[in-house]
Amino acid sequence: EAQVTQNPRYLITVTGKKLTVTCSQNMNHEYMSWYRQDPGLGLRQIYYSMNVEVTDKGDVPEGYKVSRKEKRNFPLILESPSPNQTSLYFCASSLYPGDGTDTQYFGPGTRLTVL
Amino acid sequence: DAKTTQPTSMDCAEGRAANLPCNHSTISGNEYVYWYRQIHSQGPQYIIHGLKNNETNEMASLIITEDRKSSTLILPHATLRDTAVYYCIVRYRYSGGGADGLTFGKGTHLIIQP
Numbered sequence: 001e002a003q004v005t006q007n008p009r010y011l012i013t014v015t016g017k018k019l020t021v022t023c024s025q026n027m028n029h030e031y032m033s034w035y036r037q038d039p040g041l042g043l044r045q046i047y048y049s050m051n052v053e054v055t056d057k058g059d060v061p062e063g064y065k066v067s068r069k070e071k072r073n074f075p076l077i078l079e080s081p082s083p084n085q086t087s088l089y090f091c092a093s094s095l096y097p098g099d100g101t102d103t104q105y106f107g108p109g110t111r112l113t114v115l
Numbered sequence: 116d117a118k119t120t121q122p123t124s125m126d127c128a129e130g131r132a133a134n135l136p137c138n139h140s141t142i143s144g145n146e147y148v149y150w151y152r153q154i155h156s157q158g159p160q161y162i163i164h165g166l167k168n169n170e171t172n173e174m175a176s177l178i179i180t181e182d183r184k185s186s187t188l189i190l191p192h193a194t195l196r197d198t199a200v201y202y203c204i205v206r207y208r209y210s211g212g213g214a215d216g217l218t219f220g221k222g223t224h225l226i227i228q229p
Contacts, residue, residue, distance in 0.1 A: 004158070042219045042220060042221060043159070043217070043219040045217075088156060090158050090159070092158075092159075092217075103149075103161040103164070104159075104161065104217060105161070106158030106159045106160070107158050108157060108158050109156060109157065109158055111156075
């Protein structure tokens, strides 16, 4: 089944404790992206990747890192989480970057709470 | 990307057609209209997209006005599982290799009543 998977689905952590949220897709998509969703603010893009070893900042990159060493994986790294990073996070992928006719597939979400 | 305007919420009876409007009066000629939906905190799900012709797939129909300033998403036989927030998004055909991120507004909360 074609899908985007994220782990963990739920995470409660404390300020400053490094964490990684994994994202994997099995559709051989070139483009992958991370969003965060907060009440009243909608979905905002954090980072994106056009292909392996190619990443760039989205609208709200502060406090996050990403890497794209393999095509299928795009982990989101919080080196020193803070309470304002408490949010619902979504990973997404699409076949080709920059093509407006392409659709994006979203993962199930990771609900992160930073105490 | 062009801004869209959608009603905050709508009700529809189960089994009836749900018609969700979207205004995008500043849309440019090479921008597509996309619809996604999000069922209670799940990942957004693609529904349909179009440029200027009406489109239909197994999930829905998309009607775009001739001047392209507005569109309507039609769910022909709404079920309780269609209760969700529906997002209308307009996006360029080619982002020029940029962020290519989707800009989600507040969307329409569609509630299907039994």
